[in-house]
């Protein structure tokens with residue numbers, strides 16, 4: 001059942017291995033990359049409680065010793081205080097230039113540990129062992145690393161590609177339904193941005209995936225990672241096509257800021273709602289048919305996912321304020337907001353040519369629907 005996706009970046013190429021049971025054999029998988037049988041692991045307290053012993057015993061089978069630091073779970077960890085704690089801990093552990101740091105957790109840990117590895121002794125290698133669906137299909141692959149600033153998400157960071165990614169499909173079994181579905185938002189994104197047949201497959205297989213069908217999970221993760229690898233190969237540093245991976249993210253980042261990056265809205269939930277809004281915007285601009293946003297929303301709803309603004313608990317700011325929050329997005333160039341729009345399902349493209357009034361009308365109507373709900 002195992003699948004391997006190769007990320008063919010010249011001089012920095014690596015494999016993403018996807019399948020069940022990888023944690024048990026992690027030592028044998030990692031050993032070829034080590035100069036000495038010792039790794040430093042950064043993780044979070046939740047993942048540590050569930051899986052750290054399995055990681056330790058998987059490494060021990062190959063005679064690899066491990067030291068670990070468990071940071072608090074949650075988005076607020078992805079900031080300077082825990083970052084400097086992690087870097088200083090790695091130095092205290094005497095991690096050398098040729099050692100390997102292991103990121104063992106979801107997107108927060110992967111991004112923080114990758115960034116720590118990128119600056120430690122001017123750059124050490126790191127291996128991603130992503131434990132959330134979101135990290136397995138998106139954040140662990142492609143080398144974007146970093147932390148958040150008070151001014152916005154992911155504004156401090158570096159491109160630093162991992163040396164290996166081990167995505168154990170069995171680990172996904174310990175995710176809450178909410179976390180699983182949030183990660184599934186990113187899976188749906190791949191179908192919507194570039195592969196209509198994959199979206200149709202998800203419409204059929206999505207419920208089985210959520211129920212735990214292992215073969216379907218491996219296929220969905222491998223397909224998503226392959227799509228990401230293809231895009232990253234074309235445009236590693238996001239000069240063009242890589243921005244397609246941000247479908248739904250302009251809306252999502254505004255919603256995350258509006259909800260204080262709190263538990264009210266998980267990143268993947270915001271991506272799903274953002275994708276629905278991006279298709280609504282595309283349809284209003286006459287780019288895609290009116291049926292496309294309905295089809296996107298129908299699938300999200302069938303999966304029991306957050307789909308509309310009213311699915312976010314509590315009050316939201318008005319449409320003008322949400323538009324203002326979009327202006328904080330990293331993708332603003334010369335004050336122009338970049339949007340990922342679509343000519344149909346699987347046909348996304350990047351543009352800065354979007355009239356503000358149409359974005360406002362989409363937001364106003366979405367908020368109005370909530371008031372009526």
Ligand code: GLY
Nearest residue numbers: 138142144242245
């Ligand atoms: N998560 C978007 C990217 O890696 O480019």
